[in-house]
Amino acid sequence: MEIIITIIKKMRSFVPLKLKTMHNTCMCLLHFLLFRVNPFLINLFYFISISLLGSLALSLMNPRVPSEKPSFIDTLYLSVSASTVSGLATVEMEVLSNAQLVVLTLLMLFGGEVFVSMLSLPFNTTKHKQRKHDQNRVADSLESGNPNPPDKDLKLSSMKHLFYVVVGYHASVVAVGAFSIALYVTRVAGAREVLARKGLRASTFSASVAISSFANAGLIPTNENMGILRSDSGLLLMVVPLVLLGNTLFPLFLKLEIWVLKRVTGRPEFDYMLGRHDEIRFRHLLPNGEYGLLTVGVLGIIVAQLVLFCAMDWRSDGLAGLSPYRKIVVSLFQGVNSRHAGESAVDFSVVSAAVLALCIAAMYLPAYTSFLPLGTKQGKQKKGRLIEFFHLSQIAYIIVFVILVCIIERNKMRDDPVNFSFLNVLFEVVSAYGNVGFSVSYSCARRLNTGGACVDKAYGFSGWWSDAGMLIIIFVMLFGRLKRFTMHGGKSWRLR
Numbered sequence: 001m002e003i004i005i006t007i008i009k010k011m012r013s014f015v016p017l018k019l020k021t022m023h024n025t026c027m028c029l030l031h032f033l034l035f036r037v038n039p040f041l042i043n044l045f046y047f048i049s050i051s052l053l054g055s056l057a058l059s060l061m062n063p064r065v066p067s068e069k070p071s072f073i074d075t076l077y078l079s080v081s082a083s084t085v086s087g088l089a090t091v092e093m094e095v096l097s098n099a100q101l102v103v104l105t106l107l108m109l110f111g112g113e114v115f116v117s118m119l120s121l122p123f124n125t126t127k128h129k130q131r132k133h134d135q136n137r138v139a140d141s142l143e144s145g146n147p148n149p150p151d152k153d154l155k156l157s158s159m160k161h162l163f164y165v166v167v168g169y170h171a172s173v174v175a176v177g178a179f180s181i182a183l184y185v186t187r188v189a190g191a192r193e194v195l196a197r198k199g200l201r202a203s204t205f206s207a208s209v210a211i212s213s214f215a216n217a218g219l220i221p222t223n224e225n226m227g228i229l230r231s232d233s234g235l236l237l238m239v240v241p242l243v244l245l246g247n248t249l250f251p252l253f254l255k256l257e258i259w260v261l262k263r264v265t266g267r268p269e270f271d272y273m274l275g276r277h278d279e280i281r282f283r284h285l286l287p288n289g290e291y292g293l294l295t296v297g298v299l300g301i302i303v304a305q306l307v308l309f310c311a312m313d314w315r316s317d318g319l320a321g322l323s324p325y326r327k328i329v330v331s332l333f334q335g336v337n338s339r340h341a342g343e344s345a346v347d348f349s350v351v352s353a354a355v356l357a358l359c360i361a362a363m364y365l366p367a368y369t370s371f372l373p374l375g376t377k378q379g380k381q382k383k384g385r386l387i388e389f390f391h392l393s394q395i396a397y398i399i400v401f402v403i404l405v406c407i408i409e410r411n412k413m414r415d416d417p418v419n420f421s422f423l424n425v426l427f428e429v430v431s432a433y434g435n436v437g438f439s440v441s442y443s444c445a446r447r448l449n450t451g452g453a454c455v456d457k458a459y460g461f462s463g464w465w466s467d468a469g470m471l472i473i474i475f476v477m478l479f480g481r482l483k484r485f486t487m488h489g490g491k492s493w494r495l496r
Helices: 002-035 039-060 072-083 098-111 113-141 150-187 189-198 202-215 233-245 250-265 268-275 290-313 324-337 353-364 394-408 410-415 422-433 467-481
Strands: none
Touching: 039 072, 039 098, 039 467, 072 098, 072 467, 098 113, 098 202, 113 150, 113 202, 150 189, 150 202, 150 233, 150 250, 150 268, 189 202, 202 233, 233 324, 250 268, 250 290, 290 324, 290 353, 353 394, 353 422, 394 410, 394 422, 394 467, 422 467
C-alpha cells in the first residue's frame, strides 16, 4: 500500500510539470507562428492544403458519367481553380455529380477573398493579444505603472467586432443571393426548364452560383457557364451585385455597413474602425479619400467595356438572337465579370480582338485599382522577404509564364495555329494570373490540319493543353492568388 501511495504522489507532481511543459511548448509554437512565419507561407500552405484535400475528394467521388471520370491532373486543376477562385476548368461541368459540385462550391467558399480575409482577423487579434501579453510581462519585470492604456483595449475590441461585421456581411449577402437565385430558377419557366434538361438541382445550382459570384470564382455547374441562361436578363442582373459586393466594391460596402452600425449602436469600436483603420491592419479598410476613387475606377472600367463591347460586337455571333435590351445586359454582365469574376454569357472565340485586348487589361488590374490614387506613406519594406527575392514586376511574371507555355505547347502552336494562337495563349495565362476564369474555347472546325479525330468539348482552352502545360497554369493560378505579396516587386529594375 505504501508503494502505491508513493507512486500516486509522484504522478501528482509529474502531471502538473508535464502540463506546464506542454503549455510552454504550445506558447512557443504559437509565438513562432504569429511573429516568425512569413504571411505568404501561411497563405500558400492554406491554399495548397485545401486544394489537395479538394482534389482527393473529387477523385474519390464518382462522376455523373462514369465513363468520363476525370484524371488526377484534371481533379487537381479543377480543385486549384476553385480554391484560388480562378474559374478555369479542364472537364465539362455537367460530367460532375451533385456531390462533386458541392465540393467545388465549398472550395470556392473557402478560397474567396472575403472569407480568407475574414480568417485573418482572429489570427491578427491573437497576434495583438500575444504582443500585449509580452509587453505586460516586460512591464511587470520593470515594475511599471499601467502597461495597458484604454486605447489598447479599444483596439482589441474593435478587431473582434470587425470579425463579426465581416462574418455578417459574408453570410447575409450569400444567403440573400442564393435565395434570390433559387426563387428565380424555380419561378421562371425558361430557367427551370434549363436546369431540368441538364439534370441539375435548383438548390445546388443556386448555392453554387451565389457563392461563385460572391467569391468571384467563375465556376458554374453548366457546360456553357451562364451562356445557356443569357436570355434570362433578370438572373444576370442578380449576379452583377454579388460580383461587385464580393470583390471590387467590398471595401465601400464594408465601410457603409460599419457606418450604419455606428449610427445604430453608437459603440466606440465602429468609430475606431472608421477613424483608425490603419492600426487594425485589415487591408480592405482603406483611407477615407480612396473610396470615391476606387468606385470611379471600377465603374469607369465597366462602362468602357460596355461601350466597346456594344460598339464592336453588337451584330456578332456572340450576341445573335438577343433583343437590344438583352444585348446591353449581357455586355454589362461581361464588363463586370472581367474584373476577376470570370462568369461568361458569350463565347469569347467569336468576340472581336479589340474587346479581348481590353478584357486582358481588365483581368490584369488588381481589384482595388483606382485612378489618380492619393499619395500614401509606404512603410519601409522588410528585408529578407522570400517573395521579394526575385524583384520582378507583375508584367514580367506574365511574360515568363507565357514564354514557358509557348515552349511547352510549341508543337500545337505550329500544327494548330488558329486555336493555339499567341493571343489565345496570352488570354488564358492572364485569366489564370488574374484569377478570372475567362477562356477562349477550342473548336475542331478551326483546325487547319484536319487529320485525326477531334470532338468539341465544353471546357476551357487550357483543357486541350498537355499535362505539363496544365501544371504551368496550376502554378499560375496559385501564384496569381498570392500576387498581393509581390505587388512591390520590380523595384530593383531601373529603365533609362
